[in-house]
Amino acid sequence: MAHSSAAAPSAKANWGKRLLIAIPYAWLLVLFLAPFALVAGISLSTVRLGMPPFEPLTAWDGSILNLRLNFENFLYVLTDDTYLLAYLTSLKIAAISTAAMLFIAYPLAYGIASCSPSSRSLLVFLVIVPFWSSMLIRVYSWMSILRNDGLLNALLLKIGLISEPLRILNTETAIYIGIVYTYLPFMVLPIYSTLSSADRTLIEAARDLGCSRISAFWRVTFPLSLPGVLAGCALVFIPVVGEFVIPDLLGGADTQMIGRAIWLEFFNNRDWPMAAAVTIVLLALLVVPIVYFQSRQSREQG
Amino acid sequence: MTKPRWFNRLSILFGLAFLYLPIVVLVVYSFNGSKLVTVWGGFSTQWYATVLNNPSIIEGAKVSFLVAAVSATAATLLGTLAAIVMVRLRRFRGRALLNGMLLAPMVMPEVVMAVSMLLMFVTLGIDRGPLTITLAHTTFTLCFATVVLQSRLVELDPSLEEAARDLGCPPAKAFVSVALPNMIPALVSAWLLSFTLSLDDLVISSFTTGPGASTLPMKIYSQIKFGVTPEINAISTIILGIVVFGLVAAQLVSRRSEQRVSAAA
Numbered sequence: 001m002a003h004s005s006a007a008a009p010s011a012k013a014n015w016g017k018r019l020l021i022a023i024p025y026a027w028l029l030v031l032f033l034a035p036f037a038l039v040a041g042i043s044l045s046t047v048r049l050g051m052p053p054f055e056p057l058t059a060w061d062g063s064i065l066n067l068r069l070n071f072e073n074f075l076y077v078l079t080d081d082t083y084l085l086a087y088l089t090s091l092k093i094a095a096i097s098t099a100a101m102l103f104i105a106y107p108l109a110y111g112i113a114s115c116s117p118s119s120r121s122l123l124v125f126l127v128i129v130p131f132w133s134s135m136l137i138r139v140y141s142w143m144s145i146l147r148n149d150g151l152l153n154a155l156l157l158k159i160g161l162i163s164e165p166l167r168i169l170n171t172e173t174a175i176y177i178g179i180v181y182t183y184l185p186f187m188v189l190p191i192y193s194t195l196s197s198a199d200r201t202l203i204e205a206a207r208d209l210g211c212s213r214i215s216a217f218w219r220v221t222f223p224l225s226l227p228g229v230l231a232g233c234a235l236v237f238i239p240v241v242g243e244f245v246i247p248d249l250l251g252g253a254d255t256q257m258i259g260r261a262i263w264l265e266f267f268n269n270r271d272w273p274m275a276a277a278v279t280i281v282l283l284a285l286l287v288v289p290i291v292y293f294q295s296r297q298s299r300e301q302g
Numbered sequence: 303m304t305k306p307r308w309f310n311r312l313s314i315l316f317g318l319a320f321l322y323l324p325i326v327v328l329v330v331y332s333f334n335g336s337k338l339v340t341v342w343g344g345f346s347t348q349w350y351a352t353v354l355n356n357p358s359i360i361e362g363a364k365v366s367f368l369v370a371a372v373s374a375t376a377a378t379l380l381g382t383l384a385a386i387v388m389v390r391l392r393r394f395r396g397r398a399l400l401n402g403m404l405l406a407p408m409v410m411p412e413v414v415m416a417v418s419m420l421l422m423f424v425t426l427g428i429d430r431g432p433l434t435i436t437l438a439h440t441t442f443t444l445c446f447a448t449v450v451l452q453s454r455l456v457e458l459d460p461s462l463e464e465a466a467r468d469l470g471c472p473p474a475k476a477f478v479s480v481a482l483p484n485m486i487p488a489l490v491s492a493w494l495l496s497f498t499l500s501l502d503d504l505v506i507s508s509f510t511t512g513p514g515a516s517t518l519p520m521k522i523y524s525q526i527k528f529g530v531t532p533e534i535n536a537i538s539t540i541i542l543g544i545v546v547f548g549l550v551a552a553q554l555v556s557r558r559s560e561q562r563v564s565a566a567a
Binding site: 020034051134259 | 309310311313314316317318320321322323324325327328331338380383384386387391394396400403404405406407408409410411412413414415417418419420421422424425437438440441444473474498501502504505508509519522523526534537538541542545546549553
């Protein structure tokens with residue numbers, strides 16, 4: 001489009017164009033796509049002592065090229081109860097916290113969208129600010145709120161609601177609180193942007209035609225905001241499945257999420273091929289939502 | 303609107319209170335004289351003194367800021383190229399793949415990217431340290447920078463650039479002298495976003511670093527695992543102060559340049 005008014009592109013311009021495309025392409029191929037191929041390769045390797053801690057897949061034996069693929073890691077991941085449980089726990093925690101976030105984020109986004117334009121931008125700014133501050137330290141702050149001798153228990157004891165401190169830290173409840181808290185802005189912003197760009201006259205029309213407030217909301221506003229709701233859910237659900245920091249700091253030893261299992265396999269057991277296999281299975285689990293999300297994104301961009 | 307006003311007010315109030323509660327707790331207790339969270343031991347700045355006299359923390363902060371500054375700059379430069387490619391060059395082979403690679407890191411669990419980058423560096427035989435963290439951070443912040451820049455570039459009116467080119471300006475020069483000045487607010491926010499994401503990252507840094515190069519989040523993480531120390535409150539408050547200052551400054555810069563653009567138009 002931008003080139004239509006110019007004369008036929010010269011060879012030099014074409015070359016420049018190719019170079020322009022090549023630079024980000026090359027970067028991402030080398031540092032994003034190729035690494036995934038490597039993970040897949042190494043997941044089929046055998047662990048060994050030393051650095052790197054895995055056997056090469058190919059061996060040159062005189063005149064024969066040997067390719068050794070070890071499927072044991074995958075068999076183990078898919079049959080071992082601990083991993084199976086970790087995958088299921090991760091999916092369950094991601095699903096429940098995504099739903100919980102929706103319940104908090106939707107009214108918040110709706111409230112902001114119905115404010116005057118000037119206070120809207122201030123409120124959006126206020127929603128974004130916590131996201132800009134370190135997630136690790138905000139999770140740490142929840143530790144001091146939720147501990148047995150923490151602020152929440154001190155407060156509840158003082159008003160006399162409980163007589164003994166509740167154990168919240170190091171439980172699944174703490175993980176939910178941490179995840180909902182940390183990822184909330186990612187849910188609020190896409191919902192807010194669809195709600196604020198929705199055509200108000202449609203709602204007015206529904207009201208004029210005798211719709212009650214509540215049914216106008218369910219029949220007009222809510223369907224219009226669905227793309228934002230879906231984008232928010234995808235933006236939250238997928239990264240939460242692989243979350244490491246929150247379950248590690250807020251959860252207990254009995255709640256194992258898959259991100260933490262990968263971390264432990266790498267740093268504690270030093271079994272890199274196994275960690276790679278666990279990662280590949282996680283990726284396979286997430287391919288469906290990722291592909292769905294991407295096709296939506298590219299459709300929206302046209 | 304369709305719902306009573308008190309409901310909207312209440313949901314905004316509740317949401318914001320939830321978002322700010324831990325931050326307020328953090329800041330208040332960074333000035334607590336007592337070591338215990340539940341006991342108020344009077345106003346004190348002792349934890350700030352402890353932080354500033356902790357060479358390990360200072361060293362971590364240096365590594366973090368250096369890595370964040372370099373990778374944010376690289377991500378903004380690469381992101382600008384990627385945004386131009388995606389917005390201006392509409393048809394080329396492999397466009398869908400590039401788009402996919404640009405969007406995937408936004409939703410990819412951090413631990414997956416961290417594992418793959420570690421294996422990449424090990425396979426290539428690159429010594430792990432500040433350089434590998436910087437390469438990894440550039441890659442994962444690149445997609446966020448591109449999204450910010452792309453959305454700005456889409457809004458820009460191409461007719462101004464076309465006019466410059468009709469007057470004989472070569473395309474690259476037309477872009478630099480016409481489009482780029484209008485992109486400054488987006489460039490600032492892309493850089494800041496990349497900088498903050500890099501500064502905050504724990505998982506990717508932990509996987510892509512080697513012995514001797516620990517970032518601030520890695521130091522904070524090991525301190526937290528070691529036991530809750532009030533020092534972290536002070537570090538957090540300092541970081542928070544820097545971030546808020548940067549955000550407000552960026553808001554002012556973008557507002558002023560937007561005013562200039564609209565005054566010029």
